[in-house]
Amino acid sequence: MKNAGSSILARAVAYAPTVLLISVALVQIWCAIGDGRLTPAKGGGFGLFSTVDKLNNRHVRVYVRSARTGQETPFDVSAAMLNELRLPAWSVKAFPTDARLRSFARQVDLRATRAPDRAMRVEVGKMTFDAQANEARFVPVADAVLLEADE
Numbered sequence: 001m002k003n004a005g006s007s008i009l010a011r012a013v014a015y016a017p018t019v020l021l022i023s024v025a026l027v028q029i030w031c032a033i034g035d036g037r038l039t040p041a042k043g044g045g046f047g048l049f050s051t052v053d054k055l056n057n058r059h060v061r062v063y064v065r066s067a068r069t070g071q072e073t074p075f076d077v078s079a080a081m082l083n084e085l086r087l088p089a090w091s092v093k094a095f096p097t098d099a100r101l102r103s104f105a106r107q108v109d110l111r112a113t114r115a116p117d118r119a120m121r122v123e124v125g126k127m128t129f130d131a132q133a134n135e136a137r138f139v140p141v142a143d144a145v146l147l148e149a150d151e
Helices: 002-035 079-084 089-094 098-110
Strands: 058-066 072-075 119-129 135-147
Touching: 058 089, 058 098, 058 135, 079 098, 089 098, 089 119, 098 119, 098 135
Parallel strands: none
Antiparallel strands: 058 072, 058 119, 119 135
16 A cells, blocks of 8 residues: 555656646746736747836837828827726737727827828837947837727
8 A cells, every 4th residue: 555655656756857847837828928027028929028128118109190191290198198008018019919009009190180081100219229330220010090980
């Protein structure tokens, strides 16, 4: 009887590291995708600091585009408006998927007054430094357009 009990204990000890690592991986995936607070820069890429592309180097820009002329004008999203949004800007910066960008645009659009013949474009980009030109540049990472028909 003792051999069966010690055999089960030995197997449990043998599988413990595997179960622990899989559990950590699942929690990390949940934190990265579900919660959105764990970004690749914070270790969410399964490598220690798998990127140097931190959220404070990323920016969300919103543009209103005229359907007649196609010309875009920047739309100023105030801090008060950002506080009211259900989907926070840091979440859009961290994981700029098409669905998140469109959801963010819909939320901004609900609080903004714009003419019916206009579309709204949300763009996420990161700041990089061009050493040769000696200047900072905005490099787009992702964007999405919200049209009247999408609403």
